[in-house]
Amino acid sequence: MYNHQAIEKKWRERWVKEKLYQTGTDPKKPKYYILDMFPYPSGAGLHVGHPKGYIATDILARLRLMQGYNVLHPMGFDAFGLPAENYALANKVHPRTATEHNVATYKKQLEILGFSYDWEREVNTTDPEYYKWTQWIFLEMFKKGLAYESNEPINWCPSCRTGLANEDLENGHCERCGSEVIQKPLRQWVLKITDYAERLLNDLEKLEGWEESIKEMQRNWIGKSEGAEIDFKIIGTDKTIRVYTTRVDTIFGCTYVVLAPENDLVLELKEKITNWNEVEKYQVAVANKTNLQRTDLNKDKTGVELQGLKAINPFNRAEVKIFVADYVLNSYGTGAVMAVPAHDERDFAFAQKYKLEIKPVVFQADGELKTGEASCEDGVLKDSEEFSGLSSEEAREKMTKWLAKKKLGASKINYKLKDWVFSRQRYWGEPIPLIHCAQCGVVAVPEKDLPVRLPEVESYEPTGTGESPLAAITDWVNVKCPKCGGGAKRETNTMPQWAGSSWYYLRYINPKNTKVLVDKKLEKYWSPVDFYVGGAEHATRHLIYARFWHKFLYDIGVVNYDEPFTKLKHVGLIMGEDGRKMSKRWGNVINPDEMVEKFGADAMRVYEMFMGPFEQATSWSTNGLIGARKFLEKVTVAFEMEKVKEDKKIVSMLHKTIKKVGEDIENFRLNTAVSAMMILLNEITDYLNTNQAWPLSKKEQGALLQIIAPFAPHLAEELWEKLGNKESIFKSTWPVYDKKLIKDETINLVVQINGKLRATLNVTADITEAEALTLAQENEIVKKWLDGQEIIKKIFVPGKLLNIVFK
RNA sequence: GCCGCGGUGGCGGAACUGGUAGACGCGCUGGACUUAAAAUCCAGUUGUAGCGAUACAGUGCGGGUUCGAUUCCCGCCCGCGGCACCA
Numbered sequence: 043m044y045n046h047q048a049i050e051k052k053w054r055e056r057w058v059k060e061k062l063y064q065t066g067t068d069p070k071k072p073k074y075y076i077l078d079m080f081p082y083p084s085g086a087g088l089h090v091g092h093p094k095g096y097i098a099t100d101i102l103a104r105l106r107l108m109q110g111y112n113v114l115h116p117m118g119f120d121a122f123g124l125p126a127e128n129y130a131l132a133n134k135v136h137p138r139t140a141t142e143h144n145v146a147t148y149k150k151q152l153e154i155l156g157f158s159y160d161w162e163r164e165v166n167t168t169d170p171e172y173y174k175w176t177q178w179i180f181l182e183m184f185k186k187g188l189a190y191e192s193n194e195p196i197n198w199c200p201s202c203r204t205g206l207a208n209e210d211l212e213n214g215h216c217e218r219c220g221s222e223v224i225q226k227p228l229r230q231w232v233l234k235i236t237d238y239a240e241r242l243l244n245d246l247e248k249l250e251g252w253e254e255s256i257k258e259m260q261r262n263w264i265g266k267s268e269g270a271e272i273d274f275k276i277i278g279t280d281k282t283i284r285v286y287t288t289r290v291d292t293i294f295g296c297t298y299v300v301l302a303p304e305n306d307l308v309l310e311l312k313e314k315i316t317n318w319n320e321v322e323k324y325q326v327a328v329a330n331k332t333n334l335q336r337t338d339l340n341k342d343k344t345g346v347e348l349q350g351l352k353a354i355n356p357f358n359r360a361e362v363k364i365f366v367a368d369y370v371l372n373s374y375g376t377g378a379v380m381a382v383p384a385h386d387e388r389d390f391a392f393a394q395k396y397k398l399e400i401k402p403v404v405f406q407a408d409g410e411l412k413t414g415e416a417s418c419e420d421g422v423l424k425d426s427e428e429f430s431g432l433s434s435e436e437a438r439e440k441m442t443k444w445l446a447k448k449k450l451g452a453s454k455i456n457y458k459l460k461d462w463v464f465s466r467q468r469y470w471g472e473p474i475p476l477i478h479c480a481q482c483g484v485v486a487v488p489e490k491d492l493p494v495r496l497p498e499v500e501s502y503e504p505t506g507t508g509e510s511p512l513a514a515i516t517d518w519v520n521v522k523c524p525k526c527g528g529g530a531k532r533e534t535n536t537m538p539q540w541a542g543s544s545w546y547y548l549r550y551i552n553p554k555n556t557k558v559l560v561d562k563k564l565e566k567y568w569s570p571v572d573f574y575v576g577g578a579e580h581a582t583r584h585l586i587y588a589r590f591w592h593k594f595l596y597d598i599g600v601v602n603y604d605e606p607f608t609k610l611k612h613v614g615l616i617m618g619e620d621g622r623k624m625s626k627r628w629g630n631v632i633n634p635d636e637m638v639e640k641f642g643a644d645a646m647r648v649y650e651m652f653m654g655p656f657e658q659a660t661s662w663s664t665n666g667l668i669g670a671r672k673f674l675e676k677v678t679v680a681f682e683m684e685k686v687k688e689d690k691k692i693v694s695m696l697h698k699t700i701k702k703v704g705e706d707i708e709n710f711r712l713n714t715a716v717s718a719m720m721i722l723l724n725e726i727t728d729y730l731n732t733n734q735a736w737p738l739s740k741k742e743q744g745a746l747l748q749i750i751a752p753f754a755p756h757l758a759e760e761l762w763e764k765l766g767n768k769e770s771i772f773k774s775t776w777p778v779y780d781k782k783l784i785k786d787e788t789i790n791l792v793v794q795i796n797g798k799l800r801a802t803l804n805v806t807a808d809i810t811e812a813e814a815l816t817l818a819q820e821n822e823i824v825k826k827w828l829d830g831q832e833i834i835k836k837i838f839v840p841g842k843l844l845n846i847v848f849k
Numbered sequence: 850g851c852c853g854c855g856g857u858g859g860c861g862g863a864a865c866u867g868g869u870a871g872a873c874g875c876g877c878u879g880g881a882c883u884u885a886a887a888a889u890c891c892a893g894u895u896g897u898a899g900c901g902a903u904a905c906a907g908u909g910c911g912g913g914u915u916c917g918a919u920u921c922c923c924g925c926c927c928g929c930g931g932c933a934c935c936a
Binding site (some may be wrong): 043113146213215253254255256258259261262263265267269285286287288289300343367368369370371374377378379380381382386387388389391423439456457458476578581582649652654657658659661663665666668669670672673707713714717718720724731790794796797798799802823834835836837839842843845846847 | 850852853854855859860861862863868869872873874875876888890902903915916917929930931932933934935936
């Protein structure tokens with residue numbers, strides 16, 4: 043049993059003393075920027091799932107270090123946010139105090155796992171010298187017109203008493219606290235991310251190093267759709283209903299139009315609506331529904347006809363009824379649709395319920411038409427006047443042109459992506475650096491006055507009226523207008539947690555320099571991030587926001603690349619031993635500190651990599667961890683042997699393993715890398731036991747330690763030193779495998795008969811087909827199978843197999 | 850419903866661009882050591898039949914392509930993740 047506690051402590055101290063992991067700056071060397079998503083330092087501390095990603099990046103970082111790269115492998119903390127504030131509320135301590143405490147705990151926990159972070163570059167989003175630049179970026183956006191105030195109804199969490207972006211919702215519930223979100227009109231700052239929608243979508247194509255699943259989620263989230271807006275005149279008024287559709291081709295089947303109940307047009311038509319009472323009652327009923335009721339109860343469609351009004355289908359002059367119904371969303375498209383029940387499921391359900399006409403106009407090539415349901419596929423148009431006979435695709439193009447010519451509509455692209463609600467009515471966030479002046483309007487805080495620091499407050503309690511607690515601090519709020527010098531008030535909203543994490547990867551490049559956001563020269567060298575690793579839960583928020591900010595910074599000339607992360611992998615969850623998500627509720631939470639103390643950081647590292655494919659979720663098994671420890675134990679025992687008696691076969695195996703481990707780390711296939719090392723160790727141990735000597739020379743023993751080192755850095759250092767090396771193993775050069783040695787002299791040639799394995803022959807690797815056939819035919823089993831058969835075909839795969847086919 | 854990913858022993862998982870299915874680890878069984886247990890070491894471990902060599906079946910299900918399919922194609926079933934009245 044090796045003493046992991048003593049060894050690990052010894053080497054951690056030595057690494058710090060020697061500044062081993064200080065970021066390399068030799069300009070002649072290539073660079074590698076490898077980054078983990080930085081954690082939010084919660085009060086609960088790290089759980090075993092956290093380190094999985096960190097271990098993997100650490101292994102790759104250490105490989106790159108040994109391959110002679112300048113490696114940038116930093117860590118920091120995303121420390122603004124609600125939990126610290128709520129904790130502060132409950133315990134009457136400043137959120138900063140709670141945050142500092144948690145950061146210290148996290149650092150300690152990260153330290154004992156032996157990561158090669160350059161802590162001199164640590165960032166913390168709550169540091170005023172950091173958030174100065176978060177504020178600066180916001181101001182640049184403000185100056186470019188990308189930040190605007192909006193009084194539109196926003197998602198409001200009554201429990202957190204704060205506004206939320208669409209991305210922060212989960213089935214109409216607050217993602218953070220789970221309470222039901224309501225719509226509340228409130229003055230908010232909003233960022234025009236939709237201006238970047240097209241680029242955010244298109245540039246996904248360039249990101250070859252990203253997993254398809256995450257790119258797909260982003261595509262979904264951006265939700266581009268191409269269609270047309272069409273005007274329906276309302277008879278007897280000067281008003282028109284503008285609808286949005288992606289299926290102009292079905293317009294001859296339009297039998298009514300629908301407005302969202304909140305559509306302003308409804309109120310404008312009040313005088314002409316003969317059943318206004320009924321309509322108004324419906325509007326109120328819908329307004330009282332929560333988001334959840336509106337979206338989740340998608341079974342029964344409801345609505346009310348606007349009696350006394352008809353609209354005109356611009357294509358065939360048909361008069362159609364007008365409805366309000368809450369299956370139409372005011373926030374998407376124009377808040378109005380043309381209903382084609384024959385070719386849209388929702389319209390079909392509504393038409394059935396209210397006994398409205400269903401008129402099919404698009405047919406499949408075979409003339410078939412489904413009955414009892416809407417047929418939504420493209421087809422060939424009928425009963426569509428001059429457009430009859432066209433395919434849906436042709437029709438869409440021609441009809442859109444027709445609309446444009448007649449000035450009755452135009453083609454239009456819509457996105458599901460909404461502008462980003464960027465303000466929070468909270469204390470523990472970056473103050474939005476704006477000043478409201480009665481004379482000058484909204485004025486940016488001058489750059490020289492940044493950062494706008496968070497003031498000390500008595501109470502963190504949100505006011506509940508929609509104002510941030512900052513609003514109560516009058517001597518902070520009241521300022522002079524930077525423009526006119528008159529009395530003015532500070533903006534009291536703060537930024538969402540996503541703000542600080544939208545650019546932190548740039549800060550690591552020059553964390554000590556507070557004069558600029560990012561040093562251009564250093565940025566040119568280090569950007570973009572070569573490899574980025576983190577949880578899939580950030581696929582549609584953090585990763586879209588960061589891409590958005592990065593593109594903006596690119597546009598204003600701050601950065602050289604228009605995508606921040608070249609390669610991205612997401613880390614699979616570690617589940618409890620019972621296969622369920624780790625949670626206090628199930629009592630299946632594993633504490634990493636305890637595991638490290640008992641079995642060592644090296645064992646923990648090896649085990650978490652060995653568990654399964656990196657991206658996949660797998661269940662924890664403490665027995666598995668013990669298995670990893672046993673492997674390290676074998677390594678230790680082997681290095682107690684001094685005598686050497688080289689063995690060709692095992693030397694060859696070592697070289698194969700060097701090749702495999704190197705390639706597997708590159709491809710993040712860390713489970714098979716560990717397995718390959720275990721196989722090699724098993725061979726070595728067998729040899730040691732029978733021969734009482736090492737099958738490898740001292741130098742080869744060193745190479746073995748070098749490939750183990752990224753996985754189990756402490757133990758590798760210890761044994762490396764024992765081999766007589768004076769310098770750290772991470773200052774050594776990654777071993778190069780000998781191509782000649784990985785070639786096998788003999789192979790097991792598989793002999794199949796009619797595709798079934800019947801024998802394996804141990805033969806020289808370069809055996810020819812003729813030789814193989816002769817040998818095979820001498821084999822007793824093969825002989826038996828071939829007896830009396832007429833061979834019609836032979837397939838020979840050199841170095842692999844011979845397949846003999848008869849009859 | 851739509852999109853993405855996946856389904857292999859008792860369990861986690863391996864198998865390169867179609868070429869020995871089950872590597873490696875866990876667990877289990879038997880044995881050695883021990884007064885005993887733990888630890889360690891050795892042997893076995895997909896199922897069925899057989900003392901055995903061996904044979905047959907076998908990678909969610911049903912088809913297909915191929916000398917040969919976990920891998921490719923078609924049609925299903927199930928699980929996970931995301932989105933969801935987005936017109």
